[in-house]
Amino acid sequence: MKKSGILLIVGIAIIVVLAVGLALKKAPEQAAAPGPEKETPALKVGSDVAFPPFEWQDEQTGEFKGFDMDLIRALADEMGMKAEIVNTAWDGIIPGLLNGNYDVIISAMTITDERAQSVNFSDPYFTAGQVIVVRKDTEGITQPSDLKGKKVSVQINTTGDFAASKIEGIGEVKRFNLAPDAFLELKNGAVDACVMDIAVAADAVKNDDSLKIVGAPFTVEYYGIAMRKGREDLLKNLNKALATLKSTGKYDEIYANYFGE
Numbered sequence: 001m002k003k004s005g006i007l008l009i010v011g012i013a014i015i016v017v018l019a020v021g022l023a024l025k026k027a028p029e030q031a032a033a034p035g036p037e038k039e040t041p042a043l044k045v046g047s048d049v050a051f052p053p054f055e056w057q058d059e060q061t062g063e064f065k066g067f068d069m070d071l072i073r074a075l076a077d078e079m080g081m082k083a084e085i086v087n088t089a090w091d092g093i094i095p096g097l098l099n100g101n102y103d104v105i106i107s108a109m110t111i112t113d114e115r116a117q118s119v120n121f122s123d124p125y126f127t128a129g130q131v132i133v134v135r136k137d138t139e140g141i142t143q144p145s146d147l148k149g150k151k152v153s154v155q156i157n158t159t160g161d162f163a164a165s166k167i168e169g170i171g172e173v174k175r176f177n178l179a180p181d182a183f184l185e186l187k188n189g190a191v192d193a194c195v196m197d198i199a200v201a202a203d204a205v206k207n208d209d210s211l212k213i214v215g216a217p218f219t220v221e222y223y224g225i226a227m228r229k230g231r232e233d234l235l236k237n238l239n240k241a242l243a244t245l246k247s248t249g250k251y252d253e254i255y256a257n258y259f260g261e
Helices: 003-032 067-078 090-098 159-165 179-187 198-206 232-248 250-259
Strands: 042-047 082-087 119-121 126-128 130-135 151-155 172-176 193-197 211-214 221-223 226-228
Touching: 042 067, 042 090, 067 082, 067 232, 067 250, 090 119, 090 226, 126 198, 130 159, 130 179, 130 198, 151 159, 151 179, 159 172, 159 193, 172 179, 179 193, 179 198, 179 211, 193 198, 198 211, 226 232, 232 250
Parallel strands: 042 082, 151 172, 151 193
Antiparallel strands: 119 226, 126 221, 130 193, 130 211
16 A cells, blocks of 8 residues: 555544544543433412411502412422412402412411312411401400391401301301401491401401401311312322421421511
C-alpha cells in the first residue's frame, strides 16, 4: 500500500475515534438533563366563604382565609395536591358537589344522617354546637325554651336553622343566605335572638360588643369534609392526611391560630 493510502486510513480512524469519544461524552450530559416538571394535581374545594372564623374573604387581597381554608390547604399538600377554592352559596353547595363542580366541600358542614344519604363524609375534624346570641341589653333569654313566641334569625339550611325550627312554640324563624346577615338582623333589632354555631357566634361577639352569647350549646355536632359517593380513594386519602396532621401537631397549630387563648 502506498504511504498516502496509509495516512488516509489513519486519518479516518482518528476521526472515528474522536467522534465516538465526543458522543460518549455528551450521552451522560443528555441523560442527566431534567425533564419537564410534573404539574401538581388540583383538589377543587367548594366552600361558602362567608362564615368566619372558618372561612372568609380578605377585602384587601381577595384571599380566602380561615380555619377551614388553612386546614384544606394543609390536607391537600399532605396528599401531594394543591387546593383550589370555589366560593359557592351555601344553599346550592351540595348540588354543586353532586354536579361535579368541585371534588370536596369544606365549609363548617355538620355531619348529619340526611346529608350522609347523598354524600360521603370524612372523619370528623371539628366539634361544634348551636348557641343563642342576643343583644347585650336583652334579659330573660338563656335557653331554647325562652324563645317561645320570639323571632329568631338563622343561616338558611344550616343545623342552626334545623335546631331553631324544632324549638316548640318559637314565634318566627327568619332565614338568611349569609351568617353575617343573620347577626345584622339581630343587631338592628328586627329579631330577638340568633341561633348559630358556637365558634361563629364567639367570633361575632368578639368583634361586636353589642351582642352576647347566652347559655351553653344546646346541640353537639361534628364537622366533616363532604365528597361524592364512590370516591373511596379520595375518602381514604383525606382521612389518612387528617390523621397525619393530627399526629404531627400541624392540626393543633392551625387550630391554635383561630381558637387558641
